[in-house]
Amino acid sequence: MLKRYPTLRYILSKAGWYFLTFIAAVIINFFLPRMGASNPVDIIMAKVGAGLDTQAAIEKEESYLKEFGLVEVDKDGNIIRDESGKPVQASSFKQFIRYVTMSLQGDFGTSFLNYPKKVSEIILGAIPWTIALQLPTIVLGWIIGNVLGALAAYRRGIFDKFFFPLALLGNAMPFFAFGMLLVWLFAIQMHLFPAIGGYAGDLIPSFSWTFISSAIYHFILPFLSIFLLSAGGQ
Structure with missing residues (x-):
């Protein structure tokens, strides 16, 4: 059928490539920052953590971990903790699903290089x-x-x-x-x-x-x- 409509075939082909490019960009953009030894929160804390006392620094870091979806939260939005009281890290799969869901909604999260600016801005x-x-x-x-x-x-x-x-x-x-x-x-x-x-x-x-x-x-x-x-x- 598409052979009879070369223009339609061209448009669909281009749309398919654009879609695959978008998927590849989403995957690379998610995994690339996580391939290093640090995470976005470490980068932000290095900028804003100076001058804070220990408790304030911990609270600030946990708020960033929650904002970037790096920790597990309950239905009320509270951070889930292990037996030692430390935040439970969210699995890479859950982080990826959250990232893709937000991306499809046009919400690309917060920029950690230009914090607290939104990526969409x-x-x-x-x-x-x-x-x-x-x-x-x-x-x-x-x-x-x-x-x-x-x-x-x-x-x-x-x-x-x-x-x-x-x-x-x-x-x-x-x-x-x-x-x-x-x-x-x-x-x-x-x-x-x-x-x-x-x-x-x-x-x-x-x-x-x-x-x-x-x-x-x-x-x-x-x-x-x-x-x-x-x-x-x-």
Whole structure:
């Protein structure tokens, strides 16, 4: 049936890959922080635990363990303790089920690197920047890539021999690898563009020309890293 509807087959194929990518990201994001010797609570306590007395530090640590779902709790939300009075650690399976359930509900928990910010707040703050970068690069890359492809097919010769190998190279290179190459060349070696950031660190986001020009200046390298490969991959 799907052979008769190639567009539908393409959409379903893309949706399937996106779903598998989401599942893989959830699994990796859960297990990666737990592969080290410490847990998120240890990282937070190293920042906020200084100056607290022993009892206050224990209470603070237990509240974090409960918040991150690392300990067992009863139906009333109280931490379950063993015979020695220590919190009973939740199994990895229970932690994973809780994490997946919360993720499917759009609740990605609390960031332990930017505590007490919610992960969803960090994502929402990054979405406008992502759209501002991805939308023009995808649209312009598709238009210019198809125009160059048509010219290469129409005017065979030097243009075709020059453009086709570059397109193959661009199509095989990951965006992040090409981006790092551009940063190394134009930011680190030639000092023409900034290596990090969306705008100068001493500026506050506003509609002033100072901020807009700084944002455009920081926008150039990320734009080129996606645009050039998108154009070559059409």
